[in-house]
Amino acid sequence: MMRATPRFGSGGSLADGFAVRLTELFDRIVKAGPTPNGYWMIPGLFSWANTIGLGKEVGATPDGRHAFQPLNHGANPTPGFKEAGALTAMAEAVASVQSHYGNTTPIQLEIDPMLGRDEGGVENMIQFINTYCIDLKGTLMNINILDKETILAANEHPELYPDLVVRVTGFSAYFSLLSPDFRQLVVDRIIQG
Numbered sequence: 001m002m003r004a005t006p007r008f009g010s011g012g013s014l015a016d017g018f019a020v021r022l023t024e025l026f027d028r029i030v031k032a033g034p035t036p037n038g039y040w041m042i043p044g045l046f047s048w049a050n051t052i053g054l055g056k057e058v059g060a061t062p063d064g065r066h067a068f069q070p071l072n073h074g075a076n077p078t079p080g081f082k083e084a085g086a087l088t089a090m091a092e093a094v095a096s097v098q099s100h101y102g103n104t105t106p107i108q109l110e111i112d113p114m115l116g117r118d119e120g121g122v123e124n125m126i127q128f129i130n131t132y133c134i135d136l137k138g139t140l141m142n143i144n145i146l147d148k149e150t151i152l153a154a155n156e157h158p159e160l161y162p163d164l165v166v167r168v169t170g171f172s173a174y175f176s177l178l179s180p181d182f183r184q185l186v187v188d189r190i191i192q193g
Contacts (some may be wrong), residue, residue, distance in 0.1 A: 007133065009064060009077030009086075009093035018092060019075075023097040031101065044075045044103025049169055070185050073108040073169065079192035081182050087128065095136035097103050107132065107139035110190045142167045144190060151175075151190045155183050 008014035030043040030079040030121065032045070055070040065071070072078050075094045086111075094107040115121040132138040144167050154161040158176035166175045166186050175183060 007078065007081050009081045009089050011089050011092065016096065018095070019097050023099065027101065032059075042101050042103045043099040043100070045097055045105040046101065046103075046170065047071060049182075052170075052185060070181075070188075073189065074104045076108050079189075091128070091132045091136060091138065093106070095132060095138040098137060098139055100137070104140040104170075105138075106142050107113050107138060108167075108189065109141060109143045110192075111143060112146045112147055114147070116145075116186075140170075142169060144186070146190055148191055150186050155187045158183065 006015060008015040008019050010016060026045075027043045030041050034040050050071040050181050051073055055065075058066050058071065060067040060069070063072075063081075065078065077090055077093050081089075091107060094105060098105045111125070115125060129141065132141065146166065150161075150164075151166075154175050155163050159164060162174065162176050164175040165172050166178075168178065168182060173182075175186065178186070
């Protein structure tokens, strides 16, 4: 039942509408005035590197996420949110919750390098990026282009992959230098992507 209910990213669902309304409310509240210390804040929806730490404080959620597991990355819909057309639906969903005040709401993409070998694959990706950034007014894309086999092997023996760089969130890092929790987070995203 949890997987069958239209969720954020489904396109035109109640969840999509609530996400836009919550973003607008959040933006209005943040921009309404300064903090008690006189600082003006800039709204944005991103988790930075807190998906693991915050997840350890949160029980199970209605989208099927298990208790104390990492939270979903930023504004990306939950993995498995849609069977067909997921990339387009995710782009539209994340673009719909942009604050547009100078801060970002990034989209996290895990791309299989086989895409570049398919006829028209690179051109399709270029078109996707242009559509997301120009037409949908998306603000930031975090992209990994990495196959599942490589990331699984690197996770098992990180010392054999000292030059493997991955996009973690708003920063890139050498995979072998990440903590085991962050390595697993990247692995899980790529495998689920």
